[in-house]
Amino acid sequence: MNVLVAGGTGFIGQALSRHLLGRGHRVSVLSRRPSAPDAFPAVFHWDPEREELDPRAFSEIDAVVNLAGEDLASGRWTRERKRRLVESRVASTRFLVRKMSERDPPPRALVSASAVGIYGNRGEEVLVEKSAPGKGFLAELCQSWEAETLAARGAGIRAVPLRFGMVLDARGGALAKLLPVFRMGIGGTLGSGKQWMSWIALADVVQAIELAVSNERLEGPVNAVAPLPVRNRELTRALGRILNRPAILPVPAPVLRLIFGEMADEALLSSARAEPERLAALGYRFLYPELLPAMRAAIKI
């Protein structure tokens, strides 16, 4: 297939391009940087904030994967940053869908990032795709983001929001931020450590995206998480064990709130026990269903 990846320059996007190219697909990327159609993969300029998009980007495209969005974890959530976190996902997806709909015929599928953050803080509850969404900034952001993705159906485009758990790989995401702390031997549980964390190996993320792009029966939200979510204290223990470092210093919730503000309760202390019901129903076989082997592969130990 011919796949255009918006936000394809990032952590997941680069791994996805490598994976899709290796599987014989053709890949091009939408980025806010200048167009470079001769690059490999080809880069086409867009600026969703200014509603600019290189018209050459959509030529002969079968499917679009949307991974664009400002980094949620780089800095406190001030009012202005929250606006940008929302706009860079919700408004950019709306713009992308409008541009796709204007094509005749439009690309057949839109697969867009979402997150298990849509479920909010849910304690022990097992969360599958038909579970109700939760409350809070991240939950509401994800609901608006998914609504813009699903609006593509109005133009006959198959739409799949993929609700990613924490993507495990040393090159990006939360693990890249946790590793230096744990390597120094000062890692520990976040708050009580009882909160459930839904995670997924990067190798499974790119396979799940490929499945969503190519399987015409897949439509609507899909949990992209490993089948065995863990509590924060199990993840902490696994990291300490693999790195052979003590991981015994808990970071109390009030300290996290002082350092991270609202992000502490929304992301670090929030409990999401999501399971991949729809991927399982399709018979998807995880490369890394369990945490320890996934973590070892992520850190290349």
Ligand SMILES: NC(=O)c1ccc[n+]([C@@H]2O[C@H](COP(=O)([O-])OP(=O)(O)OC[C@H]3O[C@@H](n4cnc5c(N)ncnc54)[C@H](OP(=O)(O)O)[C@@H]3O)[C@@H](O)[C@H]2O)c1
């Ligand atoms: N990594 C995870 O664990 C995880 C978990 C759940 C959900 N997600 C979601 O999955 C998506 C991809 O994640 P990632 O880890 O690959 O993120 P990433 O490395 O930060 O990459 C995101 C890309 O989005 C583009 N971007 C940044 N700010 C933008 C803006 N204001 N407007 C338009 N585009 C912008 C950037 O591309 P250019 O600079 O080239 O334009 C960037 O390369 C994100 O939306 C993220 O929220 C990730």
